[in-house]
Amino acid sequence: MNKKNAGPLTPLSPSLHANAEAIRNRFGGSCDIVVRFFRSDAAPDRELAIIYVSGIVDAETINESVMEPLMSLKLPQHAYVKGGKLLEALRNCVVSIGSIKDVSTLEEALQCLTDGLCVIMADGSPAALIAEVCGGEQRGVTIPQTQTVIRGPQHGFVENIRVNISLIRRIIRSSDLHIQMHKIGRQTHSNVAVLYLHGTADESIVKEVYRRLAAIDIDGVLETGYIEEFIQDETFTLFPTLLNSERPDTVAAALLEGRVAIMVDGTPLVLMAPTTFFTFFQSPEDYYQRFDIASFVRIIRYAAYVVAMLLPALYIAVTTYHQEMLPTTLLISLAAQREGIPFPGLIEALLMEMTFEVLREAGLRMPRAIGPAISIVGALVLGQSAVQAGIVSAGMVIIVSFTAISNFVMPEFNMAATSRIIRFVYMLMAGVFGFFGIFISVLFTLIHLTSLRSFGVPYMSPLAPGPTKQGIWRDVFIRLPWWAIVLRPLDLSLRNPKRRPNGRKPPAQRHSDKP
């Protein structure tokens, strides 16, 4: 897919030393390029060379499967060698590596080198043999750091795209799982894989993903975030229209629902599209826990999201404009707290919210060892002392803390982040116009939300527009038992909308108490 970037291709020359020199020159004499000349008994009259980039190849594989067979084997009388087809002989009879291919241009050879393959060349042949010997140091598969569950699989994606693909393959053992690899990035040549379940995912969505990926032209792709900003439907929105996860089970579930997954080499986070608003409230654990508990937790999550967005704004509006709404005793108590506070409610709330945001960012970026210091400063100095010093009221501290905790309930970090920003807008509007301001800003948010789409799927479906099929509701605000969830989520899979046949669960055998 990067063909448009490629310049004119240089064919390999028949001279081995010329080729080796060309490769070295292209790399500017970089120290990690290893060029090893040798002679083999297979063809004693011709010099051979193996070239690779040290560190990203597995040295042991090279020694065992390439060097050793080459140097120890004797087949001078072989038909291939007599016909002068030394490389073919090596490929077919000597090098014991599964993935192997021929290239004939310098550029292809260079690309293979940076991908962690080794290049084998022979004097007199204007071609090279490429053997896959990827390896080198990588982080092992560990517990996901950002999305933890109590019940459910405990492994997460790593930085190596091949490992990540294998993790999905191990979950969905079907030939319908199609994986297409692309290269994106003029300099990084990052591997970008598109995964989907053939026959389940909507073809038009898959095509659209390919089309948008093909249009990306950038020097480097370091994380799925780069891809996300290129392929999302709407740039100027606070709401994420692509889901990301570092959990293989989440990605596998998304694939089964008919979504398309996009992986990028070098990051453990995988994108999934299309994604609707309500997807962000579903944790993988919802599907592993009992359905009633999962439903309860999910409702809590929706409520927490609303709280995280609106609570400070409501507090400001009520204390500033609509005091009559509060029960009298509460009103008196609040008024007593605010008696010595020099600031209006809005300033007080903004002060505390900004403090919290700073604390939170500091906690995220600072070295682990200083972590406890932040909690002490945050909890004691800013919480208690600020109240005692009469800068903020105790009620405000409660509001801000509860808002902050509510924000952490969201299973998806990027959706939680939107509420952090929108909250400030709501607070400002509440400070200026009270409830009317909140009403207007929520209205604007709703209009904006309904106008969003993710790969053609309306963002607020299945609420607005309503579900096209009955039974979609069973996994939106609550989750019914697995046997009741017959349909895949809305419109993601037009060809194959059902995930199981209709009907109840197989009846359990009844045991009678009678002897």
Next chain:
Amino acid sequence: MQQIGKNQLSILIIVFLIGSTPLFELGIKAKHDAWLAMILAAAAGLLLTVMYVHLQRRAPEAELAELYKMHFGRWIGGGIGLLYAVWFAYESMRNVRDVGELTMMALLTLTPKWIVMLLIISAAAYTVSKGLEVFVRVVQLLFPIVAASYFFIILLLFIARLPDPQHLLPILENGLAPVVKAAFPDLLSFPFGQMVIFLVFWKHVSEKKIIGRASYWSMIGVSAFLVFMNMLVMCVLGPELSAITALPLLEVVQLIRLANFLERLDVVVTLLLFIGLYVKMTALYMASVFTLNSVTGIAYRYCVMPIGAVIYASSFLEPNNTYHIWIGLDITLKIVPLFQVVLPFLMLVVGVRKRYKTN
């Protein structure tokens, strides 16, 4: 082209007709028989809707202005279309002004009206610029809130034992004449006759066959609800009090006092009224844009801002609320039957003799 579904149409009709209607105790001229006047007007409104649906069936792909052009020729029809565009914009302006007045009265007594109205008209303009699909989806999102809030209020009213059915008696004390007088033309024109706006939107419904059924049933449902609300307010306040209060429903809800906790719920009502007004305002605004677009051929997106600006500017023309209500409930209601009854009826009559091509 933008398409809306069957359920979306029903919800739009319901929320549109509710609009700001519960804000006023309509038909109060008939005193405690106001609800009878409502029923009468609703029945007549249903008849009007039957007529509109019939007109729409003649050319399912035509909008209001296109229908007029088909029946009366390009110039006369186009002229009538323009009149409609102006009327829609005017009605939309009334809702903008309603929001301004309501906010002044119920929420923010000191905030200047111009900024309140600017905010609500910009929300409407934002919706209109996004198009019909987005608007209908917003209505779909708002509908559960509206339904739940009304249910909640009604429930609380009954728990607090506020309604007294005695207020409705005796039925037809002064005979049928005051009831009919209250119903026609005032109650027919507002809210039921406003169904004429759907001649603009029906074109965009994906299944043309269900238009009639969906419209009739949602209209019957919403009429029943409005009559019920009317009776409820009357039962709580009685005919004298509901005749003199500016916002009867607000008054009713302020009476709710339960368990030292649930009191001063008028904010909920205000919110409900805001939602209703927003939906009505946006629908009328959008209808105006659609009509202007099909009469003049100016692209939809170029119509949005000018019409919004006109609506906003004209909302300042009335000097105060009394004047605003007087124009709305006395003058306007005498003129609008032209748009709701006379012109569509003329079209019906003219059309009987014409032959229609299905395209």
